[in-house]
Amino acid sequence: MNELFGSSRLARGLVSSSAWLCYIFLVVPSLIVIPISFGNPGQIEFPPRQFTLELYRQFFTDPAWWGSTVQSLIVACLTTLATLVLAVPAAYALARSRLPGRGGLQGLFMMPMLVPVIVLGLGLYLQYSNWGLLDTTAGLVLAHVMLTTPYIMVSVMSGLQHSDVALETVASIMGASRLRIFFRVVLPQLKASIAVGALFAFLMSLDEVVVAYFLTGTDSMTLPVKMYSSIRWELTPVLAAVSTLLTVLSLLIALGIIAMQGKTEASS
Amino acid sequence: MLLLAPLTAVMLLILIYPLGLTLWTSLYNGRFSFDAYAELASSTLFLRVLRNTFEIAVGGTLVSLLFGYPVALHLAAQPPRKRTAYLIMVMLPFWTSILVKSFALVAVFGNQGLINQFLGFVSGGTVNLPMMFNRVGVILGMINFLLPFMILSILGSLLSLDRRLILAAETMGAGPLRIFWKITLPLSMPGVLAGVLINITLSIGMYITPALLGGRQDMMVANLVDFYTRQTLDWTAASATAMVLLILSGLLVAMLGKVRGAAGLAGAGA
Numbered sequence: 001m002n003e004l005f006g007s008s009r010l011a012r013g014l015v016s017s018s019a020w021l022c023y024i025f026l027v028v029p030s031l032i033v034i035p036i037s038f039g040n041p042g043q044i045e046f047p048p049r050q051f052t053l054e055l056y057r058q059f060f061t062d063p064a065w066w067g068s069t070v071q072s073l074i075v076a077c078l079t080t081l082a083t084l085v086l087a088v089p090a091a092y093a094l095a096r097s098r099l100p101g102r103g104g105l106q107g108l109f110m111m112p113m114l115v116p117v118i119v120l121g122l123g124l125y126l127q128y129s130n131w132g133l134l135d136t137t138a139g140l141v142l143a144h145v146m147l148t149t150p151y152i153m154v155s156v157m158s159g160l161q162h163s164d165v166a167l168e169t170v171a172s173i174m175g176a177s178r179l180r181i182f183f184r185v186v187l188p189q190l191k192a193s194i195a196v197g198a199l200f201a202f203l204m205s206l207d208e209v210v211v212a213y214f215l216t217g218t219d220s221m222t223l224p225v226k227m228y229s230s231i232r233w234e235l236t237p238v239l240a241a242v243s244t245l246l247t248v249l250s251l252l253i254a255l256g257i258i259a260m261q262g263k264t265e266a267s268s
Numbered sequence: 269m270l271l272l273a274p275l276t277a278v279m280l281l282i283l284i285y286p287l288g289l290t291l292w293t294s295l296y297n298g299r300f301s302f303d304a305y306a307e308l309a310s311s312t313l314f315l316r317v318l319r320n321t322f323e324i325a326v327g328g329t330l331v332s333l334l335f336g337y338p339v340a341l342h343l344a345a346q347p348p349r350k351r352t353a354y355l356i357m358v359m360l361p362f363w364t365s366i367l368v369k370s371f372a373l374v375a376v377f378g379n380q381g382l383i384n385q386f387l388g389f390v391s392g393g394t395v396n397l398p399m400m401f402n403r404v405g406v407i408l409g410m411i412n413f414l415l416p417f418m419i420l421s422i423l424g425s426l427l428s429l430d431r432r433l434i435l436a437a438e439t440m441g442a443g444p445l446r447i448f449w450k451i452t453l454p455l456s457m458p459g460v461l462a463g464v465l466i467n468i469t470l471s472i473g474m475y476i477t478p479a480l481l482g483g484r485q486d487m488m489v490a491n492l493v494d495f496y497t498r499q500t501l502d503w504t505a506a507s508a509t510a511m512v513l514l515i516l517s518g519l520l521v522a523m524l525g526k527v528r529g530a531a532g533l534a535g536a537g538a
Contacts, residue, residue, distance in 0.1 A: 029368075029373055033372050044380070094272065111279075118493050118510065119287070119510045146282040149279070231370055239371050243365075250364060
């Protein structure tokens with residue numbers, strides 16, 4: 001079965017035992033929060049010696065936790081919507097046009113992925129403190145739109161590569177307007193890739209902490225910022241409940257993305 | 269054209285403008301000068317932080333390579349269906365929030381964590397390994413974040429390797445070690461190189477991990493930017509530090525672009 005490292009039993013044993021060590025190291029941190037979250041509300045305890053939902057009660061009733069969660073969900077939803085509205089038409093235009101500055105624009109849209117977030121965080125902090133946008137939901141959403149644009153771009157551009165240009169040509173010959181072509185011919189073909197990009201953007205915005213840490217204050221604090229300061233200063237067991245909920249949500253989104261990606265590949 | 273204008277405007281306003289403003293702030297303080305950079309170059313704090321950053325980034329990358337390579341080998345050797353199952357484990361941390369992972373790592377490796385509880389239990393309370401809030405903690409957090417990128421990069425190379433070469437070598441009597449040194453390892457070097465570059469690029473800009481899992485001595489460049497911005501309110505120094513980081517990571521991204529397409533850099537800013 002194994003040609004890559006030959007048939008030596010010793011080699012195989014070494015490889016698979018160090019591989020398993022890594023699998024455990026990679027998986028345990030994402031899963032250990034679950035049992036802790038149902039355990040002792042007084043201190044972080046593993047293995048838990050009791051079963052209680054107390055930590056979840058504390059999470060949902062404490063305005064500092066629940067409020068920042070609602071704020072994060074609002075920011076993530078607004079970010080996803082705004083990025084879709086801006087980036088999907090732009091991706092379409094980039095893919096179909098033969099503009100001279102095409103490569104440059106594409107580079108501009110991909111750039112947020114390549115710049116260290118701390119640099120963007122500082123730049124936006126300097127800019128927003130001049131413009132009075134610090135600690136506002138609008139300011140944070142704008143920053144997140146910039147950060148999530150490359151991911152929606154990548155997803156939609158790859159969807160466009162699979163879509164059929166001939167259909168657009170046909171619609172155009174039959175007299176459909178460009179707007180109608182975009183909404184009736186192009187968008188329906190891109191449904192799955194747009195959904196993948198949207199889910200990714202939502203998750204990115206929901207988990208984003210560095211830029212949010214620079215831009216938010218007490219009024220607009222998001223969940224990751226609250227978690228960050230809580231891990232840093234108090235390390236309360238409520239974190240286990242928050243982490244469990246967040247992990248479950250992330251995994252659901254990941255499953256959604258994987259399912260949708262399967263769809264885009266099947267339809268091409 | 270009309271479809272591109274709104275997004276271009278947003279990007280110029282929210283991406284290019286703040287970067288330009290950072291550059292401007294680092295150069296202009298009443299008058300134009302490179303004073304901020306000269307001050308950094310002679311600041312012991314900055315130099316120490318820069319050295320930390322290199323040590324942690326290179327150290328974390330090497331550990332990630334050391335452990336990632338066997339995982340990639342193990343994955344490449346599986347039949348496709350089984351490989352998918354293992355890949356889910358590799359990708360799990362990729363989908364988990366960095367804060368959840370940081371919190372969990374403290375719960376596992378902290379002074380009252382799972383491992384130290386166990387060590388205390390078997391040793392009767394005499395052994396307690398300090399593995400968090402120091403260099404070890406930063407490296408542990410770092411490799412937990414870096415490993416998936418390393419593994420996937422090497423796996424790509426291993427899967428495209430022509431297995432008939434290995435079969436031929438085996439038929440001609442080469443032993444497993446020799447096959448690994450002469451065929452598998454050299455042919456997987458592009459993946460290793462890309463993985464190493466991705467890991468270093470990702471780790472030099474790291475902020476959360478050193479802040480939460482490191483000690484006072486493990487400050488990295490990103491943390492220094494924050495320190496100048498919030499603690500000393502020295503925006504000029506903060507901007508100059510950020511520019512140094514931007515240039516370093518730009519160089520790494522360019523190198524990576526040479527090794528493989530820039531598309532392989534997803535998430536490099538994290």
